[in-house]
Amino acid sequence: MTTLTIRRPDDWHLHLRDGDVLEGVLPHTSRNFARAIIMPNLVPPVVTTAQAAAYRDRILKALPKGDDFTPLMTLYLTETTDPADVEAGFRDGLITAVKLYPAGATTNSQSGVRDLAKVHSVLEKMAEIGLPLCVHGEVTDPAIDIFDREAVFLETVLAPLRERLPGLRVVLEHVTTENGVDYVKAQDKNVGATITTHHLMINRNAILAGGIRPHYYCLPVAKREKHRLALRAAATSGDARFFLGTDSAPHIDPLKETACGCAGIFTSINTMACLAEVFEQENALDKLEAFASLNGPAFYGLPANEATLTLTRQDEPVVFPRKVAVGQDEVTVFDPMIPIHWNVGS
Numbered sequence: 001m002t003t004l005t006i007r008r009p010d011d012w013h014l015h016l017r018d019g020d021v022l023e024g025v026l027p028h029t030s031r032n033f034a035r036a037i038i039m040p041n042l043v044p045p046v047v048t049t050a051q052a053a054a055y056r057d058r059i060l061k062a063l064p065k066g067d068d069f070t071p072l073m074t075l076y077l078t079e080t081t082d083p084a085d086v087e088a089g090f091r092d093g094l095i096t097a098v099k100l101y102p103a104g105a106t107t108n109s110q111s112g113v114r115d116l117a118k119v120h121s122v123l124e125k126m127a128e129i130g131l132p133l134c135v136h137g138e139v140t141d142p143a144i145d146i147f148d149r150e151a152v153f154l155e156t157v158l159a160p161l162r163e164r165l166p167g168l169r170v171v172l173e174h175v176t177t178e179n180g181v182d183y184v185k186a187q188d189k190n191v192g193a194t195i196t197t198h199h200l201m202i203n204r205n206a207i208l209a210g211g212i213r214p215h216y217y218c219l220p221v222a223k224r225e226k227h228r229l230a231l232r233a234a235a236t237s238g239d240a241r242f243f244l245g246t247d248s249a250p251h252i253d254p255l256k257e258t259a260c261g262c263a264g265i266f267t268s269i270n271t272m273a274c275l276a277e278v279f280e281q282e283n284a285l286d287k288l289e290a291f292a293s294l295n296g297p298a299f300y301g302l303p304a305n306e307a308t309l310t311l312t313r314q315d316e317p318v319v320f321p322r323k324v325a326v327g328q329d330e331v332t333v334f335d336p337m338i339p340i341h342w343n344v345g346s
Helices: 017-030 048-063 083-091 116-131 147-165 178-185 197-203 227-235 271-281 285-300
Strands: 001-009 011-014 035-038 072-077 095-102 133-135 168-172 191-195 241-242 308-311 323-327 329-332 342-344
Touching: 001 285, 011 241, 017 048, 017 323, 017 329, 035 048, 048 072, 048 083, 083 116, 095 116, 116 147, 133 191, 147 178, 178 191, 178 227, 191 227, 191 285, 197 227, 197 271, 227 271, 241 285, 241 329, 271 285, 271 308, 271 342
Parallel strands: 011 035, 035 072, 072 095, 095 133, 133 168, 168 191, 191 241
Antiparallel strands: 001 308, 308 342, 323 329
């Protein structure tokens, strides 16, 4: 196969940031993706429907002329979130999901939830109206090894939450472990999971072997090879519960290349080419459309895109930019560490 045409994909987990970074990275999403779930962990976070509407307006203002792209906004769940505001935002079409960050779990998560009981009224309202909860699935107990935090979260947080509110629609975002894959497979239609491009391509050796490589550091952190293989099997299976969420998370290089570097990998620019390479390696190119273009809309109750995107395979590896300019700084582009032979058309 030298060309592959699929319905235009969506990104069900995306960080666009704000200001210069937003303006610098947005075109690399809007060029290929029709819609994206926009993460609310700005500084300060997007905690009300009014703030989400204002952020959406800033995104649309930064959108390159002629690009057809719809930002799907989320609210950052806090222990003071108003259920009535959440319901009104969803009813008015301004809110597509609410994001649960355990406090301290990742970038700009300090305002997140420490006691799940304090947000139960919000979660009950979400279950009642059918509004999905996007979950950063890690515990933050310092006694728990960082490589075990997803597995412990599934057992001690998500499983009890699902028992209390089985009608709540939950997306386990950026799943990174075999444990997470198995958990999702054992659930009903109310549970889905996003998988990132980079977790399909790297394991923890990319961060640590031969020196510390900060541009491969993300949260949840990449795990052992057996977990990467489990993610590949899930993504390429066609199972409707798994869909693309890049978790593309740009940070300017000075914030990555420092003694305490930020977590996040910028993949928007080469995600679809990398995914085609992965699915070709797994003899599953016929499943790429389901993963990138069909399963996500189905979970969120939205129509699949009518427009298409074409990928073309070439003999010579594709050359991607190493950096993207954002204001006076730069963001490093994800290096997949293998040759990529797929080019994205339109």
